Amino acid sequence: MLAALVLFYIFAFRVKWREIFALFLIPLAKKIPSYILPNHVTILSFLFILIAGTFIFFAKYEYFFFLWAVAFLLLFALADTLDGFLARIRNQLTKSGSFLDYTLDKLSYLFLLFAAMLGGHIRTELIAITMLLSLFYNLIDMESLALSGSKSSLTEHSRWLVPAIILCLIGFFSKFFELEILFTSGIKFQILDIIFSILPIYLFAVALYKITTLWKNLSELDQQGKPS
Numbered sequence: 001m002l003a004a005l006v007l008f009y010i011f012a013f014r015v016k017w018r019e020i021f022a023l024f025l026i027p028l029a030k031k032i033p034s035y036i037l038p039n040h041v042t043i044l045s046f047l048f049i050l051i052a053g054t055f056i057f058f059a060k061y062e063y064f065f066f067l068w069a070v071a072f073l074l075l076f077a078l079a080d081t082l083d084g085f086l087a088r089i090r091n092q093l094t095k096s097g098s099f100l101d102y103t104l105d106k107l108s109y110l111f112l113l114f115a116a117m118l119g120g121h122i123r124t125e126l127i128a129i130t131m132l133l134s135l136f137y138n139l140i141d142m143e144s145l146a147l148s149g150s151k152s153s154l155t156e157h158s159r160w161l162v163p164a165i166i167l168c169l170i171g172f173f174s175k176f177f178e179l180e181i182l183f184t185s186g187i188k189f190q191i192l193d194i195i196f197s198i199l200p201i202y203l204f205a206v207a208l209y210k211i212t213t214l215w216k217n218l219s220e221l222d223q224q225g226k227p228s
Contacts, residue, residue, distance in 0.1 A: 022085065031084045038087040042101050045079035049070050049108040053115035059171060060119040064173035069146075073165050080105070109134070112164065116192070121171055126196040133203040140207045143214070167192060 032041075051073035059065040083101065087093045110131070117127040160180060 013046045025085050038083045041083035046104040048076040053111045056115040057119040063175035066168045069168045129200045133200045137203045137207045
């Protein structure tokens with residue numbers, strides 16, 4: 001189990017997906033008409049995630065909707081990564097575009113969580129804990145960005161796509177093989193509940209790592225600023 005989690009972490013978060021996507025997205029971006037702006041592609045990616053979330057919700061009635069969710073998550077990944085390549089190739093990088101991309105990314109994340117919760121795929125309390133720790137993680141990330149003076153510390157959106165697709169496939173196969181419920185001491189747990197019991201621990205651990213790293217860096221800067 002631990003080995004599977006380690007491999008999942010490496011595959012989802014350590015593989016440089018943006019560089020892999022670049023092999024075919026850069027030629028595609030060069031063929032896009034000039035009247036289609038990067039912000040248009042960003043909005044299109046958000047529409048794809050809304051459709052994917054809708055399919056996740058309706059999977060409560062028919063589990064094959066999970067496969068449609070995977071298809072639109074892949075389209076989301078395509079559009080969400082393409083907008084950045086398009087902006088760089090055309091030299092159209094703007095602060096408003098970065099803000100739009102970041103905001104819609106967070107809304108996409110919330111929408112998927114709510115769709116999974118309303119569809120009955122994950123326990124409500126686990127969704128609440130995950131959202132609270134995600135908020136804590138993002139606050140630490142933004143504080144780190146402000147204090148360090150870095151231009152960007154945002155996680156690549158494409159890295160979160162792999163876990164989302166894997167979760168949809170787990171939901172599909174667990175229902176297909178009728179493994180959606182595990183009984184532990186009389187308490188019902190779905191397989192996705194087990195995963196979302198681990199995800200908050202991961203978010204909390206990464207936030208603590210960011211805190212300790214930021215504290216160390218700021219302490220060094222304080223020492224350098226003291227008169228000798």
